[in-house]
Amino acid sequence: MNQRIISKGLISLALLLFFQAIAFAQPSDSTQVTVGDTDLLSLLGGEEEQTYTSATFKTTRIINMHSVENAAAGVMDFRISHRFGFINTGAYDLFGLDQALMRFGLEYGITDRLMVGMGRSNVNKAYDSFLKYKIIRQGSGKRNVPLSVSYFASAVCNTVKWADPDRDNYFSSRMQYTHQLLIARKFNNDLSLQLTPTLVHKNLVPTLQDKNDILAMGFGGRYKLTQRFSVNGEYIYVLPNQISSTYYNSLSLGVDIETGGHVFQLHLTNSTSMLEPGFITESVGQWKNGGIHFGFNVSRVFTVKDKRANPED
Amino acid sequence: MKKLILATALVAISFGASAQRYFSKTAHIKFFSHTSAEDIKADNYKSTIIIDQATGAVQVETLIKSFEFEKALMQEHFNENYLESDKYPKANFKGKGDFSKVNFSADGNYSVNVAGQMTMHGATKDVSAIATIKIAGGKIDGSTKFYVNPRDYNVQIPDVVKGQISEKIEVTVKATLQPLK
Numbered sequence: 001m002n003q004r005i006i007s008k009g010l011i012s013l014a015l016l017l018f019f020q021a022i023a024f025a026q027p028s029d030s031t032q033v034t035v036g037d038t039d040l041l042s043l044l045g046g047e048e049e050q051t052y053t054s055a056t057f058k059t060t061r062i063i064n065m066h067s068v069e070n071a072a073a074g075v076m077d078f079r080i081s082h083r084f085g086f087i088n089t090g091a092y093d094l095f096g097l098d099q100a101l102m103r104f105g106l107e108y109g110i111t112d113r114l115m116v117g118m119g120r121s122n123v124n125k126a127y128d129s130f131l132k133y134k135i136i137r138q139g140s141g142k143r144n145v146p147l148s149v150s151y152f153a154s155a156v157c158n159t160v161k162w163a164d165p166d167r168d169n170y171f172s173s174r175m176q177y178t179h180q181l182l183i184a185r186k187f188n189n190d191l192s193l194q195l196t197p198t199l200v201h202k203n204l205v206p207t208l209q210d211k212n213d214i215l216a217m218g219f220g221g222r223y224k225l226t227q228r229f230s231v232n233g234e235y236i237y238v239l240p241n242q243i244s245s246t247y248y249n250s251l252s253l254g255v256d257i258e259t260g261g262h263v264f265q266l267h268l269t270n271s272t273s274m275l276e277p278g279f280i281t282e283s284v285g286q287w288k289n290g291g292i293h294f295g296f297n298v299s300r301v302f303t304v305k306d307k308r309a310n311p312e313d
Numbered sequence: 314m315k316k317l318i319l320a321t322a323l324v325a326i327s328f329g330a331s332a333q334r335y336f337s338k339t340a341h342i343k344f345f346s347h348t349s350a351e352d353i354k355a356d357n358y359k360s361t362i363i364i365d366q367a368t369g370a371v372q373v374e375t376l377i378k379s380f381e382f383e384k385a386l387m388q389e390h391f392n393e394n395y396l397e398s399d400k401y402p403k404a405n406f407k408g409k410g411d412f413s414k415v416n417f418s419a420d421g422n423y424s425v426n427v428a429g430q431m432t433m434h435g436a437t438k439d440v441s442a443i444a445t446i447k448i449a450g451g452k453i454d455g456s457t458k459f460y461v462n463p464r465d466y467n468v469q470i471p472d473v474v475k476g477q478i479s480e481k482i483e484v485t486v487k488a489t490l491q492p493l494k
Binding site for chain 1: 338365473
């Protein structure tokens, strides 16, 4: 009897030690456990946190075009876009400075992925509203995602008085719509590029040459010269035979200057309108004869709602 | 019977030994910069900390992008312009403290000197602080506070905002530790 108890005891001891040995051996199966200094953390074997690329562009516009950036959740962005007249109007108009074309807008981040905005522009006395949604966010960690993709949609309502009040005029004739996919990649700290397939729809067009649905491809990018200063450019190619030959493709060059809560964008552009249907399909200026506007966008953000998961006091 | 008792005792001892490491994956790191012009603070609730009682080793690691600010734009500038988190995604601390006198299985309060090296924004500096360990009802709370000068870590601060960012930023770490099994 006694012997059996002892042998049972020995067996159970052996088993226990064996299992413990396994239990101890397990962490050392995982990478580089050097108990003591170097990699205690690997004992925790935590999964990597997904991080999203931030600041692909400094603000929600490259110049005229929307960028993949959104207003963050709970943030209100008050934005003024201003274009002076054409530089080639000469000294009499002080090279365009006598004229002021502008849009002011209020834009808001509902979530970190969805933003909405509305504005008023004195070009065509237009009201606009838009939404922008981040479908794919560039990032790394659990998954490597090489680029960001956003969907942008806007509706513009031109409210100038009817050119011919005697004919049948419909409210729907005032409406223009834009759909865009914003495909961007931040290649490194300095360089970001964006490709923007675009569809503009106009309910009413002036001539037979002008199509109601216009396809275009936007190209945009920025290069940071310092942490707070970048050069930006964008070009929008309208596919052939869709718009009247009096319109030219939009080309804009500029700089972003960032100071605390403001971002200033200064630029030169041949587009007069600051709204998509306008600058994509109705740019009358030509760079080669000085048909360009000097302009700026100013953005000021306000935190309206603290959307942090754990707002500390 | 004696052998069984011995076996049980051995198991108990070795379990005790295996619980010599304590960790948290949800440590709270807070920083606070006070100047007459502006107070800036940020919180990070996703930091990892582990201590090894036997060797005295302490390690902390955190993602720079996990710091949350009240102002989203400030958070973006913190990542993009100051800490450059794309280039230097993590900050960490590796050091030692004497935890030999801490009895983690009974209620009590302890102060432990912890000293080591902190790496942030690609620069490594010596850091030391007094950590407090409070054990109450089986809950182990560790905390510490120390000061950091952003200049020591080569963080570029432009002249225009120099008055708004302190040279003595208070860093508080709080964690509820659990034994690593």
